[in-house]
Amino acid sequence: MTDFATSIDRLLNQIRVWEQPRWNVDDRAERTFALVQRLADMGADAEGRPRRPVPRDHDMILPDQVRVLADDLIAAGDERALLGAAAAVDELRSNLNT
Template sequence: MTDFATSVDRLLNQIRVWEQPRWNQDDRAARTFALVQRLADLGADAEGRPRREVPREHDMILPDQVRVLADDLLAAGPESVLVEAAAAVDELRAALNR
């Protein structure tokens, strides 16, 4: 569980200060939104709920969406789901740093 929380904190420390031009570079917003949807899907699966499409809001809201979905997943997700979620977060961080 700590690994996922740490991964999310590291990602948020990286992206929460970005302004719109930075989000526009290299599909960063699209990649981050894909993570948001993946976290939502993992949370739905962990809670036995149907998957739903996450509304695509303004890019500047993406860090907030990551935080909310990560908190929900930490509250509901079994360790195996948190490991998968941490891998997804780490994969995005690595892609954003290239």
């Protein structure tokens, strides 16, 4: 869990201060929303619930969506899911830097 929590904190520290123009660069918003959906799917799988699409709202709430879904995944406590989620977060974070 610690690796995932650290990865989420690092990502949120990077993106929570972005204004709209920054979200538009290189499809950052779409790539971040893809992570949001992936976290939602991992959380549903970990809790034995059906997967559902996450509503695609304004880019400026993406950090909030990441935070909520990360907290849900941590609460589920599935170590395997947390390892996969940490890798997905780290991958996005490194891609947002390029």
